[in-house]
Amino acid sequence: MFFYNIIRYFFSNIKSMFIVFMNIFSKRETLLYPEKKVNIPPRYRGRIILTRDSNGEERCVSCGLCAVVCPVGCISLQKKEGKNGRWYPKFFRINFSRCIFCGLCEESCPTTAIQMTRDFEMSEYKRTDLVYEKKDLLISGPGKNHKYNFYEKSGKINIFKKNNKNIKRKIVDTKKILP
Ligand code: SF4
Numbered sequence: 001m002f003f004y005n006i007i008r009y010f011f012s013n014i015k016s017m018f019i020v021f022m023n024i025f026s027k028r029e030t031l032l033y034p035e036k037k038v039n040i041p042p043r044y045r046g047r048i049i050l051t052r053d054s055n056g057e058e059r060c061v062s063c064g065l066c067a068v069v070c071p072v073g074c075i076s077l078q079k080k081e082g083k084n085g086r087w088y089p090k091f092f093r094i095n096f097s098r099c100i101f102c103g104l105c106e107e108s109c110p111t112t113a114i115q116m117t118r119d120f121e122m123s124e125y126k127r128t129d130l131v132y133e134k135k136d137l138l139i140s141g142p143g144k145n146h147k148y149n150f151y152e153k154s155g156k157i158n159i160f161k162k163n164n165k166n167i168k169r170k171i172v173d174t175k176k177i178l179p
């Protein structure tokens with residue numbers, strides 16, 4: 001058994017050296033990150049943002065669906081009502097130290113306000129720095145779905161802006177569209 005093990009280990013080492021030798025000149029699979037940028041797939045689920053519609057208004061209507069659906073409970077927000085009757089988040093907070101980037105918040109959002117981006121460079125030294133407030137989340141543009149405007153389709157007061165004009169749309173009577 002002793003001699004058998006010696007022979008086995010010897011050939012195992014020879015085999016390993018042979019594999020290493022065969023790959024000395026092959027193309028390197030690893031990247032010298034961060035000098036070389038990583039090619040991230042378009043549907044990668046990275047840092048979360050809050051977006052605005054094409055009129056520059058906040059898309060989030062504080063419905064709370066994203067917070068309810070989040071499996072780790074890392075979203076918190078508080079609703080406030082504007083003078084025009086629209087709801088918006090007084091504060092909106094995501095604790096990225098708990099987020100598992102599952103994407104359920106994005107899928108559940110009826111206004112496409114909350115969206116995931118391809119940014120994964122979020123490392124921090126302090127865990128508390130991974131708690132993002134609304135000012136860190138809200139961007140000035142629409143992100144994905146450029147043209148989608150929730151208030152063109154529904155809303156408490158169905159007035160929306162188009163080409164800088166206020167357009168009033170008749171509110172749908174939901175009892176008349178029952179199947
Ligand atoms: S990606 Fe998932 S875990 Fe992260 S905030 Fe959204 S629902 Fe929660």
Ligand code: SF4
Binds near residue numbers: 060067110
């Ligand atoms: S981000 Fe979307 S799902 Fe979350 S509260 Fe705002 S509108 Fe609702």
